[in-house]
Each structure stands twice: as structure tokens, then as C-alpha cells.
Amino acid sequence: MKIRKGWYALxxxxxxxxxxxxxxxxxxxxxxFSFVEWDGLAKHAMSFVGFDNYLRVFTDARxxxxxxxxxxxxxxxxxxxxxxxxxFALIVTTKLKTANIARTMLFVPYLIGGLILGYIWxxxxxxxxxxxxxxxxxTDKTKAMIAMIVVTTWQMAGYVMIxxxxxxxxxxxxxxxxxxVDGASFLxxxxxxxxxxxxxxxxxxxxxxxxxxxxxxxxxxxxxxxGPNYQSEMFSLNIYNEIFDLSxxxxxxxxxxxxxxxxxxxxxxQVSITKKREVAM
Amino acid sequence: xxxxxxxxxxxxxxxxxCITGCGNxxxxxQPTENKAEVSETKTPEAAPEESSDDFGKLVIFQSxxxxxxxxxxxxxxxxxxxxxxxxxxxxxxxxxxxxxxxxLSTEAxxxxxSLAPGSESVEMADYLEDVSDLSFIDKxxxxxxxxxxxxxxxxxxxLEGFGLVYNADLVxxxxxxxxxxxVSFLEKAKADGINGLGFSQEDYFLIMHVLNTPFAIQDxxxxxxxxxxxxxxxxxxxxxFKEFGKFMEAxxxxxxxxxxxxxxxxxxxxxxxxxxMIHQGNWCYSMFADYDVNFNMGITALPLLGNNKVAVSxxxxxxxxxxxxxxxxxxxxxxxxxxxxxxxGKNYLMAxxxxxxxxxxxxxxxxxxxxxxxxxxxxxxDTIPWSMANWPAGxxxxxxxxxxxxxxxxxxxxxxxxxxxxxxxxxxx
Amino acid sequence: MKSVKTSKVFAxxxxxxxxxxxxxxxxxxxxxxxxxxSEMYENMVALPSKLSLKYYESALGKMNFAISIKNSxxxxxxxxxxxxxxxxxxAWMFVRSKNKLSGALFGILVATMLIPFQTIMMPxxxxxxxxGNHVGVKMTDTIxxxxxxxxxxxxxMGVFLYHGFISSIPxxxxxxxxxxxxxxxxxxxxxVFPMLKPTTMTVIIxxxxxxxxxxxxxxxxxxxxxxxxxxxxxxxxxxxxxISWNEAMAALVVTIIPVAIxxxxxxxxxxxxxAAGAVKG
Numbered sequence: 001m002k003i004r005k006g007w008y009a010l011x012x013x014x015x016x017x018x019x020x021x022x023x024x025x026x027x028x029x030x031x032x033f034s035f036v037e038w039d040g041l042a043k044h045a046m047s048f049v050g051f052d053n054y055l056r057v058f059t060d061a062r063x064x065x066x067x068x069x070x071x072x073x074x075x076x077x078x079x080x081x082x083x084x085x086x087x088f089a090l091i092v093t094t095k096l097k098t099a100n101i102a103r104t105m106l107f108v109p110y111l112i113g114g115l116i117l118g119y120i121w122x123x124x125x126x127x128x129x130x131x132x133x134x135x136x137x138x139t140d141k142t143k144a145m146i147a148m149i150v151v152t153t154w155q156m157a158g159y160v161m162i163x164x165x166x167x168x169x170x171x172x173x174x175x176x177x178x179x180x181v182d183g184a185s186f187l188x189x190x191x192x193x194x195x196x197x198x199x200x201x202x203x204x205x206x207x208x209x210x211x212x213x214x215x216x217x218x219x220x221x222x223x224x225x226x227g228p229n230y231q232s233e234m235f236s237l238n239i240y241n242e243i244f245d246l247s248x249x250x251x252x253x254x255x256x257x258x259x260x261x262x263x264x265x266x267x268x269x270q271v272s273i274t275k276k277r278e279v280a281m
Numbered sequence: 282x283x284x285x286x287x288x289x290x291x292x293x294x295x296x297x298x299c300i301t302g303c304g305n306x307x308x309x310x311q312p313t314e315n316k317a318e319v320s321e322t323k324t325p326e327a328a329p330e331e332s333s334d335d336f337g338k339l340v341i342f343q344s345x346x347x348x349x350x351x352x353x354x355x356x357x358x359x360x361x362x363x364x365x366x367x368x369x370x371x372x373x374x375x376x377x378x379x380x381x382x383x384x385l386s387t388e389a390x391x392x393x394x395s396l397a398p399g400s401e402s403v404e405m406a407d408y409l410e411d412v413s414d415l416s417f418i419d420k421x422x423x424x425x426x427x428x429x430x431x432x433x434x435x436x437x438x439x440l441e442g443f444g445l446v447y448n449a450d451l452v453x454x455x456x457x458x459x460x461x462x463x464v465s466f467l468e469k470a471k472a473d474g475i476n477g478l479g480f481s482q483e484d485y486f487l488i489m490h491v492l493n494t495p496f497a498i499q500d501x502x503x504x505x506x507x508x509x510x511x512x513x514x515x516x517x518x519x520x521x522f523k524e525f526g527k528f529m530e531a532x533x534x535x536x537x538x539x540x541x542x543x544x545x546x547x548x549x550x551x552x553x554x555x556x557x558m559i560h561q562g563n564w565c566y567s568m569f570a571d572y573d574v575n576f577n578m579g580i581t582a583l584p585l586l587g588n589n590k591v592a593v594s595x596x597x598x599x600x601x602x603x604x605x606x607x608x609x610x611x612x613x614x615x616x617x618x619x620x621x622x623x624x625x626g627k628n629y630l631m632a633x634x635x636x637x638x639x640x641x642x643x644x645x646x647x648x649x650x651x652x653x654x655x656x657x658x659x660x661x662x663d664t665i666p667w668s669m670a671n672w673p674a675g676x677x678x679x680x681x682x683x684x685x686x687x688x689x690x691x692x693x694x695x696x697x698x699x700x701x702x703x704x705x706x707x708x709x710x
Numbered sequence: 711m712k713s714v715k716t717s718k719v720f721a722x723x724x725x726x727x728x729x730x731x732x733x734x735x736x737x738x739x740x741x742x743x744x745x746x747x748s749e750m751y752e753n754m755v756a757l758p759s760k761l762s763l764k765y766y767e768s769a770l771g772k773m774n775f776a777i778s779i780k781n782s783x784x785x786x787x788x789x790x791x792x793x794x795x796x797x798x799x800x801a802w803m804f805v806r807s808k809n810k811l812s813g814a815l816f817g818i819l820v821a822t823m824l825i826p827f828q829t830i831m832m833p834x835x836x837x838x839x840x841x842g843n844h845v846g847v848k849m850t851d852t853i854x855x856x857x858x859x860x861x862x863x864x865x866x867m868g869v870f871l872y873h874g875f876i877s878s879i880p881x882x883x884x885x886x887x888x889x890x891x892x893x894x895x896x897x898x899x900x901x902v903f904p905m906l907k908p909t910t911m912t913v914i915i916x917x918x919x920x921x922x923x924x925x926x927x928x929x930x931x932x933x934x935x936x937x938x939x940x941x942x943x944x945x946x947x948x949x950x951x952x953i954s955w956n957e958a959m960a961a962l963v964v965t966i967i968p969v970a971i972x973x974x975x976x977x978x979x980x981x982x983x984x985a986a987g988a989v990k991g
Binding site (some may be wrong): 005007008011012014015016018019021022023024025026027030033036074091096097098099101102103104105106107108109110112113114115116117119120121123124128131154160161166170176200204211212214215217218235236239240243249253256257259260263264267 | 721739753829874948958981
Binding site (some may be wrong): 040041130136230241245247 | 379382383385386387388405407408442538540541543546626674675678685689
């Protein structure tokens with residue numbers, strides 16, 4: 001379809017302009033800042049240090065640990081969130097009478113903002129657990145990690161469920177009927193018919209959950225506050241602490257840029273893999 | 282049907298958008314766009330006696346969340362009396378210092394703000410206005426005006442003191458006058474089934490306040506601190522710290538693990554008689570209001586090396602932003618004058634905020650029992666300082682994890698002191 | 711026959727029980743909004759002794775509820791309206807003119823979804839203040855300025871979702887309209903946009919929840935009391951050392967209700983829209 005340049009500009013320029021000003025320019029400024037050493041206060045001096053900040057990353061044990069930790073947390077959470085979300089979606093698209101109510105109830109967690117959600121779960125995992133003698137989970141580094149995964153799953157499963165519901169409902173009935181007529185069992189239908197057709201949904205959900213988990217911040221700071229002893233500090237929190245607690249603005253920015261590159265690479269890989277397996281209808 | 286509803290929603294939002302868009306024009310216009318309820322009574326243009334050219338808008342941003350509501354009212358009263366427009370920004374505690382630095386750094390900072398005198402005010406030295414021309418500056422109690430780089434810059438809010446807040450029914454503090462006595466009390470308390478001494482998990486309550494005592498009881502705290510930071514001396518060689526190590530071991534053996542206790546619950550435990558003493562300060566008194574407290578309480582010192590002095594200091598002070606325009610700075614100074622010398626202002630400080638008087642001639646009838654004790658010993662000079670105010674900024678985040686680890690492992694008191702020592706030295710780099 | 715029925719009844723009951731347990735934290739939120747601090751201290755999970763609304767009163771009062779909700783509403787509705795319009799326009803244009811520029815811009819938009827906010831937080835604030843001081847348009851501490859920023863941040867996700875959906879719409883309908891004499895503008899608004907309903911609803915729901923609950927960005931830009939949004943007002947109850955749980959929970963309940971109602975209202979649209987789309991195949 002041929003479209004004249006005028007229309008093209010009219011349709012795309014407003015959004016791109018705003019986007020440029022709000023996201024691209026600060027990002028570029030941020031890159032600039034990653035080459036200096038500064039404590040963030042305008043009146044205090046800034047000194048140019050070139051790539052020092054980037055090299056420093058390799059010797060920063062705390063950052064490397066938090067990188068590893070975030071990766072583990074993300075991988076596990078992505079699996080849980082998507083599996084749980086998909087199961088919810090499958091249940092909720094059956095013809096059970098309570099399916100509609102269930103769908104609403106299961107989505108409710110997503111309506112609660114991240115910070116407050118973190119605080120509420122924090123009191124569940126610490127005070128409540130203490131009162132039933134399960135011990136304070138947040139003082140043990142493995143259990144704190146499990147807590148993060150549980151809260152993330154709780155919050156995001158409903159959201160992912162919605163996307164899957166849309167995907168499931170878009171599967172034409174005739175395809176399912178054909179499979180039924182051919183005598184396919186429930187599981188067979190699930191894996192050989194539904195999944196391939198759900199690939200676009202998988203692409204979107206995996207992409208969104210991967211990026212959201214990598215970027216996790218609200219829940220991290222409210223639930224565990226990076227405790228115990230920074231053993232549950234994820235990427236975003238590490239960068240935030242670097243910039244604000246330790247007043248290393250330039251170094252923090254460098255870490256943020258690296259962080260972004262890592263996420264970009266991983267998600268691009270993910271998208272290209274799942275896109276290849278998408279089956280067009 | 283659906284199309285129409287969507288169109289309707291969009292139309293409504295466009296309408297909203299227009300209304301707000303038209304309401305807020307470019308900043309070239311006067312500050313009238315600011316709909317702060319404060320200027321209900323007097324708009325800046327219509328200001329009477331004082332011409333508002335002299336006094337600019339005053340923006341206050343401070344850290345004490347407990348007084349926020351009353352501060353808003355206070356600002357309204359100030360505007361009623363003087364016609365100067367005041368805007369009070371909100372904060373949510375934790376992020377205060379971060380938010381403040383961001384604001385000051387982007388040339389959009391508040392006129393009047395608070396800081397903890399010490400490493401915070403030193404870090405922000407370039408942003409602090411000289412306030413020695415305030416009329417009551419000489420009446421402020423000795424040593425309480427914050428001086429940085431030779432300039433007088435900080436007006437103290439109040440006094441705060443911390444130590445062992447005790448339940449007189451559960452403990453006889455006249456017997457707790459040495460580390461050994463304290464340790465035996467803790468052991469006895471454990472045998473009796475109560476928590477002898479409760480700490481809570483927040484950085485300051487967990488370790489900062491506790492570690493303050495051994496530093497503060499040195500002959501020359503400042504000098505000792507700088508020697509520790511430079512690595513010239515090791516804390517473990519000092520008697521005060523040796524006792525500190527012993528004390529911490531006793532706490533671990535006989536008391537509930539602080540990592541499991543929040544400030545809320547620590548106060549709750551104390552108020553309900555489950556904990557005999559908490560390591561806290563006069564600010565915590567308001568936490569007891571929700572409980573039926575039926576015992577007498579007081580505050581006493583942590584008796585390392587026989588210390589009997591509570592640690593008292595100025596926790597926060599008012600500072601003026603030196604980058605603000607002259608007119609606003611004038612307003613800020615006028616506000617401080619009004620707050621500390623006028624009857625209405627002083628009433629706010631004493632009765633409403635519950636502050637301890639720090640200026641000669643100010644007295645308070647409304648101090649709670651703990652604050653009254655603090656004011657008492659402060660007046661007598663029978664106190665130890667807050668050495669922690671001079672520790673490297675942000676060090677609490679390095680110390681807390683070490684202590685948390687201590688409580689769940691078999692780290693010895695000596696190892697604890699050494700690890701804390703190392704944290705100080707590396708924070709100094 | 712009977713065994714199928716009872717197993718269905720059983721399934722319904724099981725599902726409902728699961729959903730109720732799943733929403734355990736919501737139970738905590740509700741009950742604790744009625745308890746006094748000492749009651750909560752005694753037992754976190756017990757039902758409140760009396761259902762007094764006093765914490766709701768004090769919470770709403772301290773939050774300046776009327777002002778906060780007005781600001782939140784305006785911010786959310788205006789941002790989303792503009793986002794829906796601009797993102798759909800931009801995405802459609804990208805899909806229909808498959809040139810390198812479109813591909814590149816689309817890629818950049820999607821890639822920036824991965825940028826954690828902390829990375830550009832400080833530079834963004836500096837840029838906004840610079841614009842305020844040198845270009846004369848006040849961006850900070852104003853709702854319109856914040857709307858501008860939300861459009862920038864929401865662009866990536868919006869275009870991403872629309873792009874995916876539009877790709878699956880056959881061009882034939884639009885080409886027919888062009889032959890009939892419609893210009894590009896009319897083709898989009900009369901033919902394409904109505905077909906985008908499901909995606910529009912998805913974008914609206916996700917963005918409403920995001921913007922309504924967002925704390926970090928407004929907390930950085932909005933200062934004046936008259937400009938506060940609900941999350942900022944709610945943060946008041948989360949002090950540095952102590953949380954006023956009863957008021958905080960009351961505030962939270964009040965915050966969730968509008969979003970929940972909105973979500974319930976929109977649910978029907980999604981289902982209808984998706985069902986209509988599925989029938990078309």
C-alpha cells in the first residue's frame with residue numbers, strides 16, 4: 001500500500017517526538033554520564049574517567065553477584081509466571097460456571113502497585129510466618145529469593161493469564177473440533193495443537209516477563225530491601241544504591257548501560273527463537 | 282454502541298485535557314498557577330502591608346514525617362500573619378535525603394530544608410546559606426547551631442536522646458551500672474521468660490545507636506574517630522569496644538534476634554511488658570499511645586565502661602538553600618524568626634511538634650516523660666554526643682549486614698568488632 | 711450423567727476455594743484496615759473486633775483524597791487517551807509502510823521497553839528542569855508535564871502491542887476503501903481503528919493499572935500539595951521506621967476500588983471483542 005510521506009510524518013511524528021524527548025535524550029545523556037566520576041550534586045566536581053567505570057564492573061563482586069542472582073531469579077520466575085498463568089488461562093476458558101469469577105479474582109493481584117504489594121508480603125513472610133513458627137523467611141538468603149519469586153508470580157500470573165486467554169480464544173473452534181474428531185487426547189491437543197497456535201502469545205508473554213523480571217525494583221526494595229546482607233539485591237536495586245547510597249553517579253550509570261545491553265541481548269535472542277516457531281493462521 | 286462509548290470516553294478525556302491544559306500556562310506567569318490551599322486567604326498580588334516583591338515564595342521540604350500535618354497548619358498560620366506564600370513538600374521518610382539531593386542538583390530545590398548536622402551537612406556545604414544574621418542566633422543553646430566551613434548554617438529543631446528505655450516494673454536501673462551488671466540482668470531476664478533488651482531490625486536501631494556509645498565515651502571522640510578511619514588504631518584494642526563485643530555476645534545469647542523484630546513490634550513488646558528495655562530514644566514515646574501502658578518508664582545509659590550518660594544531640598536542623606533567589610531566602614529567614622521568636626511559632630514548636638526547647642527562654646509544658654528526662658540531662662550537660670553523625674555517609678548500609686550475620690552465626694564479639702572496623706576503614710576511602 | 715454433574719460441581723467448588731486462598735493477602739489488607747495498631751500487634755490474621763471506619767476517615771483526610779483522586783484521574787485518563795491514539799496511528803503506519811526507517815524506529819521503540827527507569831531517572835529530571843528554565847515550558851510539578859512523560863514511556867509498549875495485532879489484519883479492507891476514494895486519514899479512523907478494539911482495550915487496561923499505581927516518576931516531579939497523585943499520598947503512611955498499617959491499608963482499599971471497577975467494566979469489552987474476532991477467524 002503506497003502512502004505519501006506527508007501522511008507518514010503526520011501519523012508517526014507526534015509520538016516519536018515525545019518519545020525522543022522523554023526516553024532517547026535522557027538515555028544519551030546517561031551514556032555521557034557513564035564516562036565521568038561524579039557524586040550527583042551539581043556543585044561538586046565531575047571528572048572524566050573514560051572507560052574506567054566500565055572496567056570497574058568486572059571487579060565489583062557485589063554487582064556480579066547481583067547480576068547472577070537476577071538472572072537466576074528471572075529464569076525461575078519467568079517459568080513459574082508463564083506456567084501458572086497458562087494453567088489459569090486454560091482453567092478459566094473452560095465452561096465451568098465459576099470460570100468468569102475466577103478470572104476476575106485471579107487478576108486482582110496485578111491491580112495492586114508494586115511497592116505496597118511488597119510491603120504486604122513482607123509482613124506475611126516475616127511477622128506472619130514467625131507467628132506460625134515457620135520462621136522469618138526474609139533473613140535467609142535462599143528463602144528470601146523464594147519469597148521474591150512467589151511474590152512476582154502472584155503479582156504477574158494474572159496479567160500473563162489475560163494475554164493467554166486472548167490467544168486461546170483466538171484458536172478457531174474448527175481446528176479443535178478436527179483434533180477431537182481425530183481422537184486426540186486432552187494432553188495431545190494441548191501440546192500439538194494449542195501450543196503452536198499460542199506461539200505469538202508466548203512470544204509476547206516471555207518478552208514481557210523477561211524484561212519485567214530483569215528490571216524488578218519495587219518488589220525488591222519493599223519485600224527484602226536487598227537483605228539479608230545484600231543477598232537478595234537485584235540489578236536495579238544495585239544500580240539505584242550505587243547512585244544514591246554510595247553517591248557514585250557515573251559508575252551507577254555505567255552499570256545501568258551494561259544492564260540495558262544485557263537485557264537487550266537476551267530478549268532479542270528470546271524473541272527470535274519464539275518468532276521462528278510461530279505458526280500463522 | 283461500542284464505538285459511541287469509546288468516542289464518548291475519548292471526548293471526555295479530551296475535555297479534561299483541555300481544562301488542565303488551559304489551567305496551567307507557561308511559567309512566565311506568576312506563581313498564581315499554584316493552587317496550594319495556603320494562598321486561599323491571601324493571593325500574592327493582593328498581599329497587604331509587606332510588598333511581596335521583597336519576600337519570595339517559600340518552599341519547605343523537610344524530613345520529619347511525624348510533624349507534617351502540623352507543619353502544614355503552621356505554614357498556613359504564618360501566611361495568615363505575614364502574607365508570604367508558603368509551599369510545603371511531602372516526603373516519605375526513607376528517600377528524603379536522596380530526593381533532596383536530586384532537587385538541589387536540578388536547580389529546582391526547596392528554600393528551606395532539613396539535614397542531620399554532621400556528615401550530611403558537610404556533604405551539602407556548598408548549598409548552605411549563612412544564617413548568622415538571625416536575631417535569635419545567640420540565644421540558641423551552646424554548641425547547637427551547626428557550623429560548616431566556619432559559617433553558621435543550621436538552626437536546630439529539637440533535642441533527641443537515646444539509650445536504654447526501661448520499664449521500671451521489670452528492671453531496677455540503679456543496679457545496671459556496668460556491662461557485667463547488664464549481662465547478668467539479661468541472663469536473669471531470659472530465665473524469667475522476658476526479653477531483657479529489645480533491638481529492632483532497622484539500621485539505626487540495630488547498630489548505629491548502639492555503636493555510638495563506645496565511640497562517644499572516648500576521651501576525644503572526634504580524634505579517635507579519625508584515627509579509626511585512617512587505620513591508625515584498631516577498635517579491638519580499645520576497652521570500650523572490648524566491652525561492646527562482650528555485650529553483643531550476651532545480647533545474642535539471651536535476647537530475641539533483632540532481625541525478626543520491626544520497630545513497630547519492638548515498641549509493642551515493650552508497651553505490653555514482654556520486653557524489659559529497648560534501645561531507643563524519646564521519639565518512640567508516640568508509639569505507645571495505642572497501647573494501655575500501665576508502668577513507669579524512663580531512659581538510662583548503656584553502661585559500657587560504667588557510662589551513665591545518655592547520648593543527646595540535635596538530630597536535624599533547618600538549613601537555607603543558598604541557590605534560591607534572594608526574595609525567597611528572605612522569606613525563609615523570616616519564617617525561622619517567626620517560628621523561634623513569635624508566640625504562635627513557639628507554640629507550634631513546643632506544644633504541637635513536641636520538640637525539646639533549644640533556645641534560651643523557651644520552655645515546654647508538653648514534654649513526654651522520656652523527652653523531659655532528655656531535656657533535663659541536656660540542660661545539665663550530662664550527656665555524650667552523637668559520634669555517629671560524623672561517620673562516613675551511608676555507612677549504616679555496610680554495618681547492618683555484618684551485625685545481622687553476627688546474630689545468626691557464631692562470630693565472636695572480637696570478630697564482630699574487627700569486621701565493623703574494616704567497614705569504617707573502607708567507607709573512608 | 712450424574713457423575714459428570716457432581717464432578718463439575720466439585721470442580722467449581724475447588725476452583726473457588728483455590729481463588730479465595732490465592733487472595734489471602736487481600737484478606738489481610740481488608741481486615742487490617744479496621745484494626746488499631748495494638749490489635750494488629752496482637753494478631754495479624756484475626757478478624758477485627760469492630761468494623762469502625764475511623765481509619766478510612768483519617769486516611770482519606772491525610773491523603774487529601776479529593777485532590778489526589780482528581781489528579782490521578784486526570785493524569786491517567788488523559789495519558790491513556792493520547793497514548794491510544796498516537797500509538798495506534800504510529801504502529802499502523804509502521805506496519806503499512808514496510809521501509810527500513812519504520813523497522814528501525816520500531817526496533818528502537820521496543821528496545822527501550824527494556825531500559826530500567828533508574829537509568830534515565832536523573833538525566834530525565836535534569837532535562838525537564840533545563841526545558842523549564844531555558845525553553846519556558848514548565849515540565850516539572852505539573853500534571854501536563856507528567857502526561858508528556860508518560861506518553862514517552864508508554865510509547866514502546868503501546869506500539870509493540872498494536873504492531874503485533876495490526877500485522878494480522880489483511881490489507882484488503884483498507885485497499886478497498888482507498889479504491890472507494892477514502893484518504894489515508896479516513897481509512898485509518900473509519901476502517902482500521904474500530905478493528906483494533908481488543909488491542910485498544912488491552913493497552914488501556916495495562917496502562918491504566920501502570921499509571922494509576924506508579925509512584926517513582928510522580929514522586930520525582932510532583933511537589934506541590936495540589937498536584938499529588940494517589941500513590942504519593944499513600945506513601946505518607948509508610949514512614950521510615952514505622953508503617954501506619956491501618957491507614958495504609960484503608961488507603962490501599964480505596965485506591966484499588968476505582969481500578970477494579972474499571973477492570974470489571976472493561977472485561978466484557980475484551981471478551982466480546984475477542985469473541986467477535988475469533989468468529990471472523
